[in-house]
Amino acid sequence: MQRSSIKADMNLGNPSVDGKRSRNSADGKSSNRRVLIVVFLSLVIDLLAFTVILPLFPSLMEYYDKRDDQGSLYQGLKQFVHGFLALVGAPDTPRWNSVLFGGILGSLFSFLQYLTSPLIGAISDVYGRKPLMILTSIGIAASYALWAVSHHFTIFVLARVVGGISKGNIGLSAAIVTDATPPENRGKGMAMIGVAFSVGFLLGPLIGAAFSLQAKGQGGEFFVTPALYALTLAILDVIFLVVFLKETLPREKRALSLGSGFRQAVSLIHPGMLFNFSAVKGVNEKDMKGMKSIGFVYFLYLFFYSGLEFTLTFLTHSRFDYNSMQQGKMFFVIGIIMILVQGGGIRRVKRGRELSFAVKGLVILIPSFVIIAFAYHQMALYTGLVLFAFASATVVPCLTTEISTYASDDQKGAVMGIFRSLGALARSFGPVFSSTVYWCFGPVLCYMIGSIALVLPLILLRRIKSHVD
Numbered sequence: 001m002q003r004s005s006i007k008a009d010m011n012l013g014n015p016s017v018d019g020k021r022s023r024n025s026a027d028g029k030s031s032n033r034r035v036l037i038v039v040f041l042s043l044v045i046d047l048l049a050f051t052v053i054l055p056l057f058p059s060l061m062e063y064y065d066k067r068d069d070q071g072s073l074y075q076g077l078k079q080f081v082h083g084f085l086a087l088v089g090a091p092d093t094p095r096w097n098s099v100l101f102g103g104i105l106g107s108l109f110s111f112l113q114y115l116t117s118p119l120i121g122a123i124s125d126v127y128g129r130k131p132l133m134i135l136t137s138i139g140i141a142a143s144y145a146l147w148a149v150s151h152h153f154t155i156f157v158l159a160r161v162v163g164g165i166s167k168g169n170i171g172l173s174a175a176i177v178t179d180a181t182p183p184e185n186r187g188k189g190m191a192m193i194g195v196a197f198s199v200g201f202l203l204g205p206l207i208g209a210a211f212s213l214q215a216k217g218q219g220g221e222f223f224v225t226p227a228l229y230a231l232t233l234a235i236l237d238v239i240f241l242v243v244f245l246k247e248t249l250p251r252e253k254r255a256l257s258l259g260s261g262f263r264q265a266v267s268l269i270h271p272g273m274l275f276n277f278s279a280v281k282g283v284n285e286k287d288m289k290g291m292k293s294i295g296f297v298y299f300l301y302l303f304f305y306s307g308l309e310f311t312l313t314f315l316t317h318s319r320f321d322y323n324s325m326q327q328g329k330m331f332f333v334i335g336i337i338m339i340l341v342q343g344g345g346i347r348r349v350k351r352g353r354e355l356s357f358a359v360k361g362l363v364i365l366i367p368s369f370v371i372i373a374f375a376y377h378q379m380a381l382y383t384g385l386v387l388f389a390f391a392s393a394t395v396v397p398c399l400t401t402e403i404s405t406y407a408s409d410d411q412k413g414a415v416m417g418i419f420r421s422l423g424a425l426a427r428s429f430g431p432v433f434s435s436t437v438y439w440c441f442g443p444v445l446c447y448m449i450g451s452i453a454l455v456l457p458l459i460l461l462r463r464i465k466s467h468v469d
Contacts, residue, residue, distance in 0.1 A: 031246070035180040038244045039173050040192045045237040046137070046169060047200020048207070049144065049230035055208040055328070057102040060223060062094070064153040074153035077104065088439035103310060103431045105160055112164030113424035115269055120168030121175060121417020122279060125255040125410055129176050130247045132168070137241055139166025141234035148227035171420035175413045178404040179248035184351040187401045191347035194397040195339055202335030209328055253409040274421060275299070279414050283406065291406045291415070293464045295422050298399050300457040301362070302426035305392075307434025308369055308450045314435075315443050319376065330385065337389035346397050354398040355465040361394030362458040366451050373447030396423075 053060075064074045081100050085092045124132040143163035150156035170193075177189035211226040277283075277291050316322040316330065349357050368387035375381040403419050404412070438446040 032180040034244075035176065035246060035248055036189055036192055038240075038246075039176055039189075040196050042133075042137075042237055042241055042245070043170075043173055043193060043196035044199050045233050045240065046140065047197060048204045049140075049233040049237075050163075051201050051204025052208040052211065052226050052230055053147075054102075054205050055212040056223065056226060057105075058094075059212055060156070061097065061101050063221075063223070064156070067152065072153060073157060077101070077153075085439075088436055090439035100435070103435065105157070107428045107431060108157075109160055109164040109167070110424045110427040112161060113167050114421045114428060116165050117168050117171045117421040117424060118274070118279060118414060118417040121171055121413035121415070121420075122255075124172055124175060124249070124413035124417075126257065128247050128249050128251075128254065129172055129179065129413070130241070130245050133172050133176075133245060134238060134241050136166045136169040136172065137234065137238045139163075140169070141231060141238060142166070144227055144231035144234050148224055148231060150223070150227075151221065168417070168420075171417045172413070174400055174404065174420070175416040176248050178412045178416065179409075183405050186404055187349045187351065187354055187398070188347040190397045190401040190404070191342045191349075193400075194342040194346065194393060198335050198338040198342060198393070202332060202339065205328060205331065209325070249409070249412075255410040271425065274418060274425070277415070277418055279418065280411055282408065282411075287406050290464065290468070291403060293460065294399055294403050295419060297457045297460050297464070298396075298403075298419065299422045299426045300460070301395060301399075301454070302423050303430040303433070304450050304453045304457075305365070305395075305430070306427045307430035307432075307437075308447060309392075310431035311434050311438045311443070311446060312372075314438060315372070315447075316381070319443070320378070320381070333382070334385060334389040334392070337386060338393040341390055341393035342397065346394060349398065349401075354402045355461065355468060358395050358398035358402070359458065359461050359465060361391040361398070362454060362461060365391035365395070366454050366458070369447045369451040369454070373444045373451070 065078070078097070081097055081104070082092060084090075084100065085097075120132055120136065140163055143159045143166060146155060146159035146162060150159055173193055174190065177193065178186065181189045207229075208226065211222075211229075214222070214225075275292065275295060277288065277295065280288070280291065283291070312330075313322075313327060316327055320326075322330070346357065364387050368384045368391060371380060371384035371387065375384055400416075400419065403415065406415065434446060434450065437449060441449075
C-alpha cells in the first residue's frame with residue numbers, strides 16, 4: 001500500500017501521466033455516450049414496431065369476430081366483455097368492445113412484464129446486460145412472427161404473451177444507463193429513455209393509422225403487412241444490438257451466481273415481496289426504506305395515472321365525438337410536448353433535484369385531470385392535456401433516476417427490474433379500475449376521484465424528499 005501510494009505521489013504533476021489520465025477519462029465519457037446513443041436508437045426501433053398495432057385493434061377485433069367460431073377463445077372473451085359492459089352500464093357498441101378488448105390484452109401484456117422483469121434483471125446481474133438484451137429482442141421478434149401468421153385469435157393472444165414475456169428490454173435499458181453514467185449525469189440518460197418512448201408513441205401509431213386506413217379498403221388478412229413491418233424492425237434491432245451494443249457490466253462487478261438472485265427474483269412474483277425489494281441484499285436500512293418508499297409511490301402513481309390515461313379515449317369520443325384521426329392528433333400533441341420537456345428540461349435536471357421535479361410533475365398532474373373532468377370546450381380540454389403531457393414527461397424519468405442511485409453494481413438489474421415490475425403491475429389493474437369507475441359514476445366523478453387519489457403519492461413523495469434533503 002505504501003509503495004503504491006509513493007508511486008502515485010511521484011506521478012502527481014507528471015505531464016505524461018496526467019495526459020494519459022485525461023485521455024482515459026475522455027475515452028470513458030465518449031464510450032458511455034456511445035452506449036446511451038445505442039440504447040436510445042434501439043428503443044426507438046423497438047417502440048416504432050411495438051406501437052404500430054395500437055390503431056389496428058378495432059380492425060383486428062372485427063377480423064377475428066367474423067373468423068372465429070362459437071366456443072373459441074375470442075367468442076369467450078367477447079361474452080366476458082358483454083357481461084362487463086352490462087355490469088357497469090356502459091354502451092354495448094363495437095367501438096367500446098374494441099377499446100375494452102385492447103385494454104384486456106394490454107393488461108395481460110403488463111401482467112406478464114410484472115412476472116418476468118425482476119427475473120430478467122436478476123439474470124443480467126450474473127451474465128451481463130448485452131446477452132439478455134439480445135435474447136429479449138429475439139423474443140420480441142418471435143412475437144411479431146407469430147402475429148404475421150395469427151389467422152385465429154388464439155395465435156394472436158399467444159403472440160402477445162410471447163411479446164409480454166420478452167419485454168424486459170425496457171428495464172434492461174434502464175440498468176444499462178445506470179451502469180454507463182455517473183449519478184450526476186444519470187438523469188440525462190433516463191430522460192433519453194423517456195424521449196425514445198415519446199418518439200415511438202408519436203410516430204408508431206401514425207404508421208399504424210396508415211396501415212389501418214389501408215385495411216379499410218382491403219379485405220382478408222390485412223394484418224400481415226404491418227406484422228412483417230414490425231418483424232423487420234425487430235430483426236434490425238437484434239442485428240443493431242449484436243453489432244453496436246457494448247457490455248456495460250464487467251465480469252468483476254457481476255453477481256457471483258444465480259443462486260441468490262434468481263431464486264429471490266422468482267419469489268418476487270408475490271406482490272408483498274415485490275414491494276419489499278426482497279431480492280436486494282446488502283443495503284443499509286435507510287436505503288432499503290428509500291427504495292420501498294419510491295417503489296410504492298411509483299406503483300400508486302401509475303395505478304391511477306394509467307387508468308385515467310386509458311379512459312381519455314372514452315371521454316373524448318363521448319363528449320367531443322372524436323374519431324380515430326382526431327384522437328391521433330390529440331396524442332400527437334401530447335407526444336410533442338413530452339419530447340420537448342424531456343429533451344430540453346428533464347435531461348438537464350441536476351443530481352439531487354429529481355424528487356423535486358417529480359413533485360412538481362404530480363402537482364401539475366392533479367389540476368390537469370380536474371380541468372379535463374369539467375372540459376366541455378376544446379380549449380379547456382387542450383389546456384388540461386398540456387399540463388397532463390408535462391407531468392407525463394416528468395414523474396417517471398425522475399423516479400427512475402432516483403431509484404437507480406440505491407443499486408450496487410451487482411444488483412442494478414434486479415433493482416431496475418423490480419421497479420419496472422411494480423409499474424407493470426400498476427398498469428395491469430389501473431385501466432380496469434378506472435374504466436369501472438368511469439362507466440358506473442361518469443367521467444366527472446372518475447377524474448375527480450383520480451385527482452384526489454393522486455394526492456396520496458404526492459404527500460408520500462414530499463415526505464421522502466424531506467428525509468432526503
